[in-house]
Amino acid sequence: MRSINKVLGLVLAGAMALSVGACGSGSDNGGSKTAGSDAHANDSAKCINKVKNPKAEKVTLWSWYPQVEKLIDHFNDTHNDVQVCWTSSDQSAKAYSRFSTAIKAKSGAADIVQLEYAMMPQYASGVEKHLVDLNKYGVSKIKDNYTPGAWKDVQLGGNKSVYGVPVDVGPVVMYYRKDIFDKYGVQLPTTWDEYEKAGLELKAKGYQGHIGNWQPNGTLFNYAYYDQAGGKVFKYSANDPEKVGIDVNSASVKKVVTFWQKMAKEGIVATDDTDTAAWNKKNVDGSYATIIHASWMVGYLNGLSGVQDGSIWQVAKAPGWTANDPAINCGGSALTVTDQAKDTKQAAKVAMEFFGDDQAQDIAVNDSGLYPTWQKKLKSQAFLDRGEKFFNNQKINTIIAPVAQNYKGYQFLPFQTYANDEQTKTLAAILRDGANVDTKLDAWEKTLSTYAKQQGFTVE
């Protein structure tokens, strides 16, 4: 019977199309909605996980953290009055499109949604104000539990509102193949200058692979590289959500890109796309002597450790332009409460408590491979002293944790996906086809500011 209703519904949709028209309809999908307080709205939600106490109030969650089910089980085991109901495991791009869809439909979003820091401005700018400011729900009390950089990220460049609870970051370090450097008798580089020299030396001594890889589609990575050279490419502040700053063709960016283009031309770095099967293979088969990557590379390499003996890998600080370059970061995410939350207060509470105890942090670090933003974990001696078996028991956190601590936070555009896609095209042309750096970066700048203006933003 229900299906018949659905069919009828569809018939009506035709008529609806006429009356509703385009119906994203202006300002009414904006922020000043009253918070939800319906404790029973999720009673019939279909959960992917098994809810321990079905009688308790449910809060729905979208998340794609690895092993998130373990975290949910832990939460549900330790809470009686409220239970987390996991309703979508879609990840990144797919998750965001799901969220955008729910926003358009004005229903269907979970109470809590995992968002990368870089994606948060999209949902909290212009007429799109779909993230709840957690200040009203006492988020300031837990501020000091987190690293300052991560906290900046969830404030979206502003200083008033807090749009999420930080979960993880992606401190960038250098993973290197000790065996390769030993075999060819090459010194491990600590600056970019040395990096290039080491690459040339490896090549001259007969190493068949590349010293590293610059990925045109490595989106957030590449922003981290620019930042290291002093390039603040994007500006956005939640205080002034109709203004953006775009500076992708600054001297710093040009310096970085020119440098990598030069190394690509010299044949010492590869320009492979990340996140492909081939890239995963090359990470472990000795094609790259170093991988400059975020902390979660530990998990990548570890997960494929069936493939090889990990003891040949070691971790070092990423090369820098000077001795005191800022700590660089790639990615990371937060738990945000949406404006569709059925019981906003309860959802905010869950978001704040979900990762907020020792056991949850243990699961997050050990099983999910997340790099903590939680000071207690980050500073714990056990965490710092832990030898990572895969890396021949090297205490890798003594290198990675300071990078996480020193991260100052980045700002991202409210249309970051578009900027990323355009970056991929730009960098592919520069690195693979040897296109002119200045021309291409200027064109990218122009494309982005045109788009920003077309979307109604003031461009600085």
Place this chain on the structure above:
Amino acid sequence: MSKKKNNVVPHGTKSLSTTRANRWGWIFTAPFGIVFILFLVVPLVYAFFVSLYSYTQVRGTIFTGLANYKRVFTDPIFLNGLKLVVLYTIVMVPIQLLFALLLALVLDSMKSKFASVSRLLYFLPYAIPVVIGALMWGFLYSKDMGPFTSLFQLFGMKAPDFLAPGSIFGSLVNMVTWQWTGYYMVILYSALQSIPTDLYESARIDGASEAKIALKIKVPMITSSMVMVTIFALIGTLQFYTEPMVLRNNANSAIPPEYTPNMYAQALEFNYNQMNYAATVSFALGLLVVIFSVLFMTLTRKQSGLED
């Protein structure tokens, strides 16, 4: 064959009265018509309505009339996507048709166990879902995981990078050809098989070469099947989506998210949050295809067996 149609049936016979024809014609076609309206007409009309509005992040949604169409038909991304689809059509459809025809003719001229086994093997890729075919080719094309690197090494050559921007076109053409040629071959082969052999036996006795028989006698006999295959191939090419979308996972920077108009619409809708403009792209594409297919069907009316 039987070209005497209903139109010569005299009125007033027991055969079919006008009212009865009216009633039953609609009864038989109505279920299809309902689905047709619901899932084709309504979405298109709806897309049109949505396309009359514009959305920007700062100002929200406003009515802009036909402005989106002005934008879409001057949008280099859309126009490039169209150009690409046209190019794929021009390259892919003839390749598939000729390749399938060649295979069918060769198979038709051979009557052996070997021929019937190979016919099945040619057909095999059709039974594999396009997504999985694309997934497989993604691995095969890979420099590091596919067989071509070592294969070319055998001959002392460097394998081309099948996933580079310059070669992605050919790689996609190959995927589609691999997947569908076998199916088209079977259609054409069946048609060839139904040609009465005495039609070309005499030519054979007169000493006509097989090639000549094929070109002069067999091919003209199966034009309607070839039209059919062409329509198939056109439908497949115009909705070009799955192959580039799946291959994109292996060639992220060679296949941009807006590679074909369909992919562009999807990127607009899901990645850039521009529902109205996405609908414009969908509708514009649909409109162009309708114009094209009306032209095509009119031109091939004779061959397709529809004239009455």
Place this chain on the structure above:
Amino acid sequence: MKQNIDKGQKINKGHQIAAKVFMVICILYFILPVWWLIVAATKNNAGLFMGTGGPMWFDKHFALWDNIKELTTYQDGIYWRWLFNSLLYALVGGVGATALSVMAGYGFAKFRFRGRKVYFNIVLGALMIPTTALVIPTFIIMTKIGMNDTIWAVILPSLLSPFGTYLMRVYCQSSLPDEMMEAARVDGAGELRTFFQVSLPIMTPAITTVFLLSVVNCWNNYFLPQVVLANTKLFPITVGLTQWQAKSNAGAGVEQVWNLITCGAFISVIPLVLAFLFLQRYWVGGITAGAVKQ
């Protein structure tokens, strides 16, 4: 004269060999990717990435059974659910689309009802509209009426097959003699009885073709379910496997399931391949429907 024939036969022999060589090359072309899949299905991640036998040969470690076992345990064996969903969508969608097309094609061919010309021309115009162009608008509508994320969102749109209707009409027009229908009518049969008892049997070959087409279409369906489904339990195999691919591409270590992707892909192609092999007799006959008009 005799000489001539001899010469002709010699050329024929040369042709024969050339034809055979050509066919063998073609077999290799069509079959090698499938061979790769078979081999890849028997490897674990280590074998896939660093296997001893290269991409086209087996690894020293034969992991097919382990992979199958893992398919039944990974995410509670959701893989088999996906396979079942694919079969369900393909069958229901295929049967439904065929039924609608057969009826409509018959109606268009055999009844000169009022509005037929316009009606059919509209269908013709829509013949080549890419269903993919309709996905986004369909999706927006379904979001509004809350039909997203149900099996109906996948099945109902797949009932539409303008091409099947077109094919059935062509077939009925050329291969279903009016005289037979008239004879039935003279005997007092109603239109429904004429349809089921007289016309349908004659249409069988074309029905097979349309059915085959629709089933393969639904089996291939990717864009629509990818867009309208959120619940992983409703995914067809195509969407499921690409989700695993995305996950393996981008996910952390524990989520790299390349071995499950290759093995899962391999298993999922078996049903249709077997169906085609064993039902050869039917579809080869039926496919001729495309070639009815000489």
